[in-house]
Amino acid sequence: MQSETQPPSTVLPPTRILVVDDNAAALKGCVRLLRQAGYEVAQAEDGRAALALVRTFRPALVLLDVVLPDISGREVLRQIKADPQWAGISVVLFSSIAISPEAMSAGLKVGADGYIARPIPNHELLARVRAVLR
Numbered sequence: 001m002q003s004e005t006q007p008p009s010t011v012l013p014p015t016r017i018l019v020v021d022d023n024a025a026a027l028k029g030c031v032r033l034l035r036q037a038g039y040e041v042a043q044a045e046d047g048r049a050a051l052a053l054v055r056t057f058r059p060a061l062v063l064l065d066v067v068l069p070d071i072s073g074r075e076v077l078r079q080i081k082a083d084p085q086w087a088g089i090s091v092v093l094f095s096s097i098a099i100s101p102e103a104m105s106a107g108l109k110v111g112a113d114g115y116i117a118r119p120i121p122n123h124e125l126l127a128r129v130r131a132v133l134r
Helices: 024-036 047-057 073-082 101-110 122-133
Strands: 016-020 040-044 061-065 090-095 114-117
Touching: 016 024, 016 047, 024 040, 024 122, 040 047, 047 061, 047 073, 061 073, 061 122, 073 090, 073 101, 090 122, 101 114, 114 122
Parallel strands: 016 040, 016 061, 061 090, 090 114
Antiparallel strands: none
16 A cells, blocks of 8 residues: 655645724724734834834835824825835725825825725625735
8 A cells, every 4th residue: 555645734824914003993893804804913103113113024014004103094004105125015995084195005006005985894804804914
């Protein structure tokens, strides 16, 4: 009888996502949802902390609130996209305030990979995350 050996299975580490939001309840809920979906998640409540985590955590995706207490989400996005070492990081902006087509366009012009208006159902948020990461 011939023994077949299976190649060792390669287990990929979970995809890293950074969530940046100054609303503590929204941040906690988003982080919990993404962790339950199997992602490795870090969180920040302002733009400076977000930029520091981009350097150390090296996320594949940043979910970034437009309105932050220190610097705007668009400025955080601009700094991420301007640095060649972060070229592979996808950034999706989100906002709970009314989003005009001009605001969306401004975010996309700076380099956003998407724009999400909140509130958003959990299943739709996860679908958008998967689509961007693909």
